[in-house]
Amino acid sequence: MLTDKIALVTGASRGIGAQVAKTLAAEGAFVYVNYNGSKERADEVVNEIISAGGQAEAIQCDVADFNACKEMTDKIIADKGRLDILVNNAGITRDDLLMKMSEEAFDAVISTNLKGCFNTIRHASRFFLKQRSGKIVNLSSVSGVMGNAGQANYSAAKAGVIGLTKSVARELSSRGINCNAIAPGFIETEMTAAMTDKARETTIAMIPLGRTGKTEDIAKAVLFLASDMSDYITGQVLSVDGGMYM
Ligand code: NAP
16 A cells, blocks of 8 residues: 555554554565664564564654754655655643643643644655655644643644644645644553553543543554545544544
């Protein structure tokens, strides 16, 4: 489905991003596995892809750093001559109740989760515009759609990702560029592993399909939005959350 396509997946050293990288590679894409600090884990993802017969390379970059994102996209273009798919998946949480949340915790989450998407889109779009094609998939969250107590910073960033997605879609769609977002619900990764049993039970009770999500559930939706199966879809937010938000 993605033969000869070049893809960049940010935050692909573990969790949802790692699964997205493997899924796109299994469909024939050459995948750049971006990481910030976890080089060994990113190398493991790359090795797994190559062992399965796919193509991938690890690439370090802090997505919160505007200039570093330019260097990352420039390197991809220098090596491959094109970029077809950008998946903005890198994200962090610094949860706290509003009255205890530090300015630093707010800024850190906005910088990585929201500005990080702007940074990569800003630089990758130079090439998308020249090619007159490109697929951008941004990871938002059910928290960005519904809000969540204890996540003012994260919810604000993820709601911002939705506004960014729609504006980019409106601005670039006449040049053959699609930009969509996915809003995952509760997905089992290291990000959600710290949740208490009680909080987990309460969350599952809010999910009509009665279970938490797997990284594969998100990766399949990303594949759809990154492939030509979704050519007539742009500016949308696809909830992949077991029906939590409807
Ligand atoms: P995760 O397991 O914590 O993995 C986060 C990934 O992001 C890691 O690969 C990490 O790599 C990378 N990362 C963090 N900061 C970075 C930076 N500044 N630059 C580049 N990479 C960075 O998270 P996840 O659960 O897979 O979540 C993936 C995405 O889905 C996030 O955007 C998250 O907000 C969103 N999401 C998740 C859930 C869920 O239930 N899990 C629900 C809704 C939305 P390094 O260790 O190398 O920094």
